[in-house]
Amino acid sequence: MLSHTSLVRGLxxxxxxxxxxxxxxxxxxxxxxxxxxxxxNFPFANLxxxxxKRSAGKTQHFMGKDYTVEELTVDSFKDVDIAxxxxxxxxxxxxxxxxxxxxxxxxxxxSAYRMDPDVPLVVPEVNPDAAFNRPKGIIANPNCSTIIxxxxxxxxHQKVGVERVVVSTYQAASGAGAAAMGELExxxxxxxxxxxxxxxxxxxxxxxxxxxxxxxxxxxDTGYNEEELKMVHETKKIFNDPxxxxxxxxxxxxxxxxxxxxxxxxxxxxxxxxxxRELLSSAPGVTVQDDRVNNKMPEPLDASFKDxxxxxxxxxxxxxxxxKGIEMFVxxxxxxxxxxxxxxxxxxxxxxxxx
Amino acid sequence: MLSHTSLVRGLxxxxxxxxxxxxxxxxxxxxxxxxxxxxxNFPFANLxxxxxKRSAGKTQHFMGKDYTVEELTVDSFKDVDIAxxxxxxxxxxxxxxxxxxxxxxxxxxxSAYRMDPDVPLVVPEVNPDAAFNRPKGIIANPNCSTIIxxxxxxxxHQKVGVERVVVSTYQAASGAGAAAMGELExxxxxxxxxxxxxxxxxxxxxxxxxxxxxxxxxxxDTGYNEEELKMVHETKKIFNDPxxxxxxxxxxxxxxxxxxxxxxxxxxxxxxxxxxRELLSSAPGVTVQDDRVNNKMPEPLDASFKDxxxxxxxxxxxxxxxxKGIEMFVxxxxxxxxxxxxxxxxxxxxxxxxx
Numbered sequence: 183m184l185s186h187t188s189l190v191r192g193l194x195x196x197x198x199x200x201x202x203x204x205x206x207x208x209x210x211x212x213x214x215x216x217x218x219x220x221x222x223n224f225p226f227a228n229l230x231x232x233x234x235k236r237s238a239g240k241t242q243h244f245m246g247k248d249y250t251v252e253e254l255t256v257d258s259f260k261d262v263d264i265a266x267x268x269x270x271x272x273x274x275x276x277x278x279x280x281x282x283x284x285x286x287x288x289x290x291x292x293s294a295y296r297m298d299p300d301v302p303l304v305v306p307e308v309n310p311d312a313a314f315n316r317p318k319g320i321i322a323n324p325n326c327s328t329i330i331x332x333x334x335x336x337x338x339h340q341k342v343g344v345e346r347v348v349v350s351t352y353q354a355a356s357g358a359g360a361a362a363m364g365e366l367e368x369x370x371x372x373x374x375x376x377x378x379x380x381x382x383x384x385x386x387x388x389x390x391x392x393x394x395x396x397x398x399x400x401x402x403d404t405g406y407n408e409e410e411l412k413m414v415h416e417t418k419k420i421f422n423d424p425x426x427x428x429x430x431x432x433x434x435x436x437x438x439x440x441x442x443x444x445x446x447x448x449x450x451x452x453x454x455x456x457x458x459r460e461l462l463s464s465a466p467g468v469t470v471q472d473d474r475v476n477n478k479m480p481e482p483l484d485a486s487f488k489d490x491x492x493x494x495x496x497x498x499x500x501x502x503x504x505x506k507g508i509e510m511f512v513x514x515x516x517x518x519x520x521x522x523x524x525x526x527x528x529x530x531x532x533x534x535x536x537x
Numbered sequence: 538m539l540s541h542t543s544l545v546r547g548l549x550x551x552x553x554x555x556x557x558x559x560x561x562x563x564x565x566x567x568x569x570x571x572x573x574x575x576x577x578n579f580p581f582a583n584l585x586x587x588x589x590k591r592s593a594g595k596t597q598h599f600m601g602k603d604y605t606v607e608e609l610t611v612d613s614f615k616d617v618d619i620a621x622x623x624x625x626x627x628x629x630x631x632x633x634x635x636x637x638x639x640x641x642x643x644x645x646x647x648s649a650y651r652m653d654p655d656v657p658l659v660v661p662e663v664n665p666d667a668a669f670n671r672p673k674g675i676i677a678n679p680n681c682s683t684i685i686x687x688x689x690x691x692x693x694h695q696k697v698g699v700e701r702v703v704v705s706t707y708q709a710a711s712g713a714g715a716a717a718m719g720e721l722e723x724x725x726x727x728x729x730x731x732x733x734x735x736x737x738x739x740x741x742x743x744x745x746x747x748x749x750x751x752x753x754x755x756x757x758d759t760g761y762n763e764e765e766l767k768m769v770h771e772t773k774k775i776f777n778d779p780x781x782x783x784x785x786x787x788x789x790x791x792x793x794x795x796x797x798x799x800x801x802x803x804x805x806x807x808x809x810x811x812x813x814r815e816l817l818s819s820a821p822g823v824t825v826q827d828d829r830v831n832n833k834m835p836e837p838l839d840a841s842f843k844d845x846x847x848x849x850x851x852x853x854x855x856x857x858x859x860x861k862g863i864e865m866f867v868x869x870x871x872x873x874x875x876x877x878x879x880x881x882x883x884x885x886x887x888x889x890x891x892x
Contacts, residue, residue: 346856350705350799352748352788370745374729388838390725391793393707395834395850395866402829405810405852405864414855427856431799431864433707435790438746444705444786444799455760474757479750483743495750497760500769501701501782509760509786511750 199227200533203262203286205254205277206269207231207242210360211291214522215266216244224526225533232258233269256280263537264529267291268521282319287537289321289525296322296416303419305329306527307466308336312420313531321528324420325412326520327351327432330441332420333491333519334512337465338458339421343450345506346427349413351396352435352442354482356516358384358397363438366390389436396432407432440482441520442513444495452505459496462510467519472496480513488515489523554582555888558617558641560609560632561624562586562597565715566646569877570621571599579881580888587613588624611635618892619884622646623876637674642892644676644880648763651677651771658774660684661882662821663691667775668886676883679775680767681875682706682787685796687775688846688874689867692820693813694776698805700861701782704768706751707790707797709837711871713739713752718793721745744791751787762787795837796875797868799850807860814851822874827851835868843870844878 202219206212212233219226231242231251238253252258254273259265259281267274267281271292278288278295295301295318302312303322313321324332331349338344355366362384369390372380380388387394398408406414410430418424435442453461463470471480472494480492491514499507514520557574561567567588574581586597586606593608607613609628614620614636622629622636626647633643633650650656650673657667658677668676679687686704693699710721717739724745727735735743742749753763761769765785773779790797808816818825826835827849835847846869854862869875 348703348801348856350786352707352790366746370725371729374726387836391721391791392836392838393790393792393797394836395832397832400829400832404855405829405850406855407832429801429854429856429862429864431705431801431850431866433797433799433866435707435748436746437748437791442748442788444788446703446784446786446801474755474760477750477752477755477762481742481747481749483747495760495786499784500759500761501703501784507784509784511786511788 199225200263200537201228201230201261202226203230203232203259203265203281205232205265205267205273207251208233208237208240209268210356210517211268211521214517215268215526218522218526220245222526224529230258230262259284259286262286264289264532266525278320279318286319287316287321287532288319289323289528291323291521291525293325293412295320296324296412297419303416304528305332305420305524306531308332308420309422310531313528314535323521323525323528324416325409326357326516327353327409327441327443328413328416328420329520329524330491330512330514331413331443331445332417333467333514334462334465334493334510335445335447336421337461338447338449338453338508339423339426341461342453344426344447345450346448348429348446350431350444351433352437353396353432354437354439354441354516355389355434356439357441366436366438389434391436393433393435396434437482438486439515439517440485440513441516442480442482442511445510445512446499447508447510448502449506449508453508454505455496455498455508458508462493462496467491468493470494470496480511482513485513485515487518489518491519554580555618555892556583556585556616557581558585558587558614558620558636560587560613560620560622560628562606563588563592563595564623565711565718565872566623566876569872570623570881573877573881575600577881579884585613585617614639614641617641619644619887621880633675634673641674642671642676642887643674644678644883646678646876646880648680648767650675651679651767652774658771659883660687660775660879661886663687663775664777665886668883669890678876678880678883679771680764681712681871682708682764682796682798683768683771683775684875684879685846685867685869686768686798686800687772688820688822688869689817689848689865690800690802691776692816693802693804693808693863694778694781696816697808699781699802700805701803703784703801705786705799706788707792708751708787709790709792709794709796709871710744711794712796712875721791721793744789746791748788748790751789792837793841794870794872795840795868796871797835797837797866800865800867801854802863802865803857804861804863808863809860810851810853810863813863817848817851822846823848825849825851835866837868840868840870842873844873846874
């Protein structure tokens with residue numbers, strides 16, 4: 183086990199393969215973490231799969247080996263170097279400090295620590311250095327909609343400065359978990375079978391052929407829902423710029439696993455749409471899909487199971503002058519770049535530079 | 538038949554029931570026009586159902602009577618007082634002038650005449666008077682997305698002035714016609730049956746569990762598609778304000794018949810969200826559905842088959858100061874208020890005030 187001290191110092195002397203734990207290995211993001219570890223040949227000396235008492239004892243088959251899922255407890259992390267948490271905010275709050283105390287670097291997918299000033303909030307393409315200043319031994323993975331937006335807004339912010347963002351989302355079922363995706367599929371089956379009302383155990387409404395305002399709680403003072411406030415506040419933290427003005431409207435659409443966002447940006451200094459397209463063409467993790475002639479623009483199905491976020495509809499905002507307004511439309515896999523991939527990339531960063 | 542001269546003068550002496558023609562009676566909007574004529578007890582002395590040669594000879598049953606669909610020709614309007622056109626822009630261009638020449642007031646659902654300076658573009662809740670200044674005898678019905686946006690933006694514009702609108706749409710299949718709705722339903726059936734690829738004769742892509750940038754042509758210079766440009770230019774004409782700044786992103790989502798829009802407004806003079814909510818509560822054709830506690834906001838299924846547009850998510854834009862930013866989310870039935878209902882309301886206006 184690597185000592186906590188050496189982890190915090192970011193020593194690059196760590197050449198041995200890390201011991202990895204995944205808390206919440208049986209969930210949608212946990213499964214995707216496993217897929218990505220395999221796909222990217224992420225090195226590990228040992229793998230511990232952790233879950234709630236309910237799932238403990240189950241067997242998960244991974245890369246030719248059977249793993250018995252262990253119950254997540256404060257004692258789960260004695261020999262762990264990197265602990266991915268994707269078991270919900272409650273579990274993160276309860277067990278992440280124990281993991282960090284035992285010397286693991288925690289990469290937490292929940293929202294529990296994101297706004298903690300002592301916890302860095304990291305998108306590797308945006309603020310990689312922040313991962314190496316983690317007083318609590320915890321790194322937070324941002325909200326999925328935040329990450330996907332940041333992938334295309336940050337390059338502009340870095341280049342000329344972004345004054346204001348108005349974003350409207352088109353979010354998939356996956357953000358609400360595997361069961362939510364299942365319910366959307368079940369509703370399609372029910373609808374085709376003529377069953378009315380369709381199954382609605384999770385969202386309490388028909389979702390297929392419908393859409394609705396994001397299911398997170400609405401802050402009664404501002405009227406914004408939690409998802410929207412995450413996009414606003416997390417972006418300010420990730421960009422390390424409290425002055426960037428952001429407003430968001432988050433909507434769930436009947437799509438399975440990739441989010442889209444209609445993003446209107448006001449720049450501090452004008453850029454032509456060609457300059458924006460060129461900039462985003464070379465932005466890490468971004469693929470420009472902006473075929474005006476054939477009207478082939480980013481779609482959730484095209485972005486699904488892809489690492490890169492797709493961006494298109496890049497155009498000068500007709501309502502702004504001096505090329506200061508830019509419109510764009512982005513699609514990104516919510517489970518990959520929106521969650522598991524970003525977490526793995528943080529871990530890769532740790533290995534590259536030394537934990 | 539009423540003389541064209543008397544129509545243009547707007548004489549209120551017309552008390553007899555009008556003879557109505559519907560060009561395109563077998564289409565989605567044509568059917569809805571018939572439903573609304575019945576539902577609203579719209580008076581008529583006689584009804585002529587017109588369609589292309591292909592549909593001519595068919596029988597349409599309406600209010601206990603069988604009507605034989607006649608072929609739409611230049612001679613179809615000799616005795617007609619009000620001619621609804623919903624047979625596409627080409628047919629409107631070809632036959633609307635003939636109808637007007639024969640003394641009918643044309644209410645045209647296509648985009649053919651909308652930007653013609655001699656043709657008024659009318660949303661009865663916004664600019665009813667414009668209907669009575671029609672040098673060509675033609676009144677244009679605006680684009681569906683334009684109408685739905687105007688229903689909630691105009692009250693603000695009238696009250697304090699709207700400086701700028703940033704809108705992103707969530708548009709249903711219905712805007713592309715009855716066959717498009719059928720294809721979306723068929724795709725759900727194909728998907729459930731495990732058929733891959735799903736039927737894609739109309740949109741050329743999977744639409745169920747997916748979304749895509751609006752299927753209208755993209756203007757290669759600006760990058761905006763035709764639907765977006767309609768929202769921009771038609772609103773300026775309807776509001777009679779060339780200076781209102783508007784940008785739009787139009788997206789098709791897998792929903793059957795109601796459009797939603799995420800609307801960000803910059804006001805000339807600040808209003809609190811409570812003031813906006815109160816104003817919209819008394820706006821004609823608008824129902825406020827803005828339950829923050831239960832997170833019950835406008836949904837396309839709730840707006841479907843309804844006359845009123847639903848508006849919610851009314852809140853102060855966090856990215857703006859002095860209460861000058863307002864966010865809202867609207868849902869409106871694309872076939873009703875977005876097309877047929879607006880046309881019928883124009884006709885009702887003509888009857889009320891005299892053709």
